[in-house]
Amino acid sequence: MTEPSRAREIREAATELFYERGYHGTSMREIAARLNMRAPSLYNHLNSKQQLLVDIIEGDVALITREFEDATATTDDVIEKFRRGFEVHVRHHMRYAHESKIAMTEVAALEEPAQSQVKEMRRHYTELWRTLIENAVAEGRASTQSTNLAAYAIIDMGIGIARWFRPDGPVSEGTLAGTYCDFALSVIGADSSPTRSRT
Amino acid sequence: MTEPSRAREIREAATELFYERGYHGTSMREIAARLNMRAPSLYNHLNSKQQLLVDIIEGDVALITREFEDATATTDDVIEKFRRGFEVHVRHHMRYAHESKIAMTEVAALEEPAQSQVKEMRRHYTELWRTLIENAVAEGRASTQSTNLAAYAIIDMGIGIARWFRPDGPVSEGTLAGTYCDFALSVIGADSSPTRSRT
DNA sequence: TCTCGAGACTAACGAACGGTAGCCTGCTCG
DNA sequence: CGAGCAGGCTACCGTTCGTTAGTCTCGAGA
Numbered sequence: 001m002t003e004p005s006r007a008r009e010i011r012e013a014a015t016e017l018f019y020e021r022g023y024h025g026t027s028m029r030e031i032a033a034r035l036n037m038r039a040p041s042l043y044n045h046l047n048s049k050q051q052l053l054v055d056i057i058e059g060d061v062a063l064i065t066r067e068f069e070d071a072t073a074t075t076d077d078v079i080e081k082f083r084r085g086f087e088v089h090v091r092h093h094m095r096y097a098h099e100s101k102i103a104m105t106e107v108a109a110l111e112e113p114a115q116s117q118v119k120e121m122r123r124h125y126t127e128l129w130r131t132l133i134e135n136a137v138a139e140g141r142a143s144t145q146s147t148n149l150a151a152y153a154i155i156d157m158g159i160g161i162a163r164w165f166r167p168d169g170p171v172s173e174g175t176l177a178g179t180y181c182d183f184a185l186s187v188i189g190a191d192s193s194p195t196r197s198r199t
Numbered sequence: 200m201t202e203p204s205r206a207r208e209i210r211e212a213a214t215e216l217f218y219e220r221g222y223h224g225t226s227m228r229e230i231a232a233r234l235n236m237r238a239p240s241l242y243n244h245l246n247s248k249q250q251l252l253v254d255i256i257e258g259d260v261a262l263i264t265r266e267f268e269d270a271t272a273t274t275d276d277v278i279e280k281f282r283r284g285f286e287v288h289v290r291h292h293m294r295y296a297h298e299s300k301i302a303m304t305e306v307a308a309l310e311e312p313a314q315s316q317v318k319e320m321r322r323h324y325t326e327l328w329r330t331l332i333e334n335a336v337a338e339g340r341a342s343t344q345s346t347n348l349a350a351y352a353i354i355d356m357g358i359g360i361a362r363w364f365r366p367d368g369p370v371s372e373g374t375l376a377g378t379y380c381d382f383a384l385s386v387i388g389a390d391s392s393p394t395r396s397r398t
Numbered sequence: 399t400c401t402c403g404a405g406a407c408t409a410a411c412g413a414a415c416g417g418t419a420g421c422c423t424g425c426t427c428g
Numbered sequence: 429c430g431a432g433c434a435g436g437c438t439a440c441c442g443t444t445c446g447t448t449a450g451t452c453t454c455g456a457g458a
Contacts, residue, residue, distance in 0.1 A: 006405085021307055024223030028446060037406075040447075044405050049446065104362075105304040108220055146378045149370065152363060153356045153382050160355025163303075171348065179345045183352050186385035205435085227416060236436075239417075243435050248416065400458085407452070414445070422437075428430095 007045040009035060014052045019098040023053050023109040053106060054114045060099040061121045064092045068128060078136045079190055085132060086154065086184045090177045093161040100162040126151060133188055143189030154184045206244040208234060213251045218297035222252050222308040252305060253313045259298040260320045263291045267327060277335045278389055284331060285353065285383045289376045292360040299361040325350060332387055342388030353383045 013034040017026040028039040028049055046052060071084040093100045107118055129151040136142035144150045157180065165176070185191070212233040216225040227238040227248055245251060270283040292299045306317055328350040335341035343349045356379065364375070384390070 022221060022223055024221055025308060041406055109224060149378050156359025157352045157356050159359060164351060179348050183386045187382045240436055
C-alpha cells in the first residue's frame with residue numbers, strides 16, 4: 001500500500017496552499033512552484049486538481065473518525081470513553097490543523113458525489129458523539145438535557161482550535177487537551193474536577 | 200434621499216453566493232445573474248469584487264463588536280454581562296450566519312490592508328471576552344484558571360453555530376441561546392442557575 | 399552498450415475570469 | 429417638450445485558469 005512519494009509531496013504542498021489561500025484561490029502553477037516544478041508535470045502523478053481536494057478532505061474525515069472509534073473502544077466506562085474521544089478530537093485539530101481547516105471550509109468546493117459523501121461522513125461522526133453523550137446521560141453520569149446541542153457545541157469547540165492553534169505558540173498540546181477536556185465535561189454536566197461546586 | 204438600494208441588493212446577493220461557493224468560487228456574472236443583470240452593470244454600483252468582500256466582512260465584525268459592547272454596558276454584574284454578551288454572540292451567529300461564515304472562512308481572500316484590519320478587529324473582540332472572563336474570576340464568580348482558552352472555547356462554540364444552524368430547523372433561536380448560555384457558564388465554572396446574587 | 403520507461407519540460411489550448419468602453423433606453427424635471 | 433442622467437446593455441480587453449500534447453533526459457536493466 002505504499003504510494004509514490006512524489007504524489008504525497010504534491011498533496012502536502014497542496015494542503016499548505018489550500019490552507020493559506022483556499023481551493024479556488026490556489027492554482028496548479030503555485031502548487032508546482034512550491035516543489036520547484038512546472039504545473040503540467042504535476043499531471044504525471046495525479047488526475048485533476050479536484051482529486052487533490054477530495055483526497056485531503058476525505059482522508060481527514062476518515063482519519064478522525066477512525067481515531068475516535070479506536071480511542072473509545074478501549075474502555076467500557078462512558079465518561080472515560082468521552083474523555084478519550086474528546087482528547088482525540090482536540091489533538092486531531094492541533095496535529096492536522098491544516099487538513100481540518102480545509103475539510104471544514106472547502107466542502108462547498110467539492111463536486112458531487114464527493115460532497116455528499118463527505119457530508120454523510122461528517123453526519124456519522126456527529127452521530128457518534130450524540131450517541132456517546134446520550135449514553136452518558138442515560139447512565140446518570142451526565143446531566144445535559146440537550147444531547148444534540150451538546151454534541152454540536154463540543155465538536156465546534158474542537159474545530160475552532162484548527163483556526164488559531166500554533167504548535168510553537170504559548171499553549172502546549174497537552175495543556176490544551178487537558179483544559180478543553182474539562183470544558184467539554186462541564187458542558188455535558190459531568191463532574192470534571194474536585195473544585196467544581198454544584199447546587 | 201433615496202438609499203442606494205441596488206448596491207445593498209448586490210451585496211446581499213454576493214453574501215449568499217460567497218456563503219455557498221466562497222469568494223474565489225463566485226464570479227461577478229453569477230452575482231449579476233441572481234439579480235437578472237449582466238456582470239458589467241454591477242460596476243454602476245460598486246468599485247470592485249474585492250470591495251464587496253471587504254464590506255461584508257468588516258461590516259459583520261464591526262456589528263458583533265458593537266452589539267457585544269452595547270449588551271454588556273447595561274449592567275454592572277459581571278455574570279450578567281457574560282450572559283448578555285454570550286446571548287448576543289450566539290444570536291448574531293444565527294441571524295447573520297452567512298455573513299459570519301464568510302467573515303470566518305474568507306479572511307485569507309482579503310487583500311491588504313483590509314486583512315490586517317479585520318484580524319485586528321477580531322483580536323479586539325477576543326480581548327473583550329478574555330477581559331470579561333478575567334473579571335468574573337477576579338470577583339470569585341467564575342473558577343476557570345485558563346481565561347484565554349475559555350475565551351477561545353466560548354467564541355468558537357458560537358462561531359460553529361453559523362455552520363449548521365437553519366432558522367427553519369428543529370431548534371428555535373431562543374432555545375439554542377438559552378442552552379448555549381448554560382454551556383458557556385459551565386465552561387468558565389460559574390453557576391448556571393437562573394437566580395443570581397450580587398456580592 | 400543499447401533500450402526503455404519514468405518523469406521532467408515547453409508550447410499551447412479553450413474557457414472563464416475581473417473589469418472597461420461605449421451605446422441605448424427611459425424617467426425626471428425645468 | 430426636450431435635455432440630462434442613472435443605469436441597463438453588448439462587445440471586448442488582457443490575464444489566468446486547468447489541462448493536454450508531445451519532446452527530452454537520464455538512470456536502471458538486459
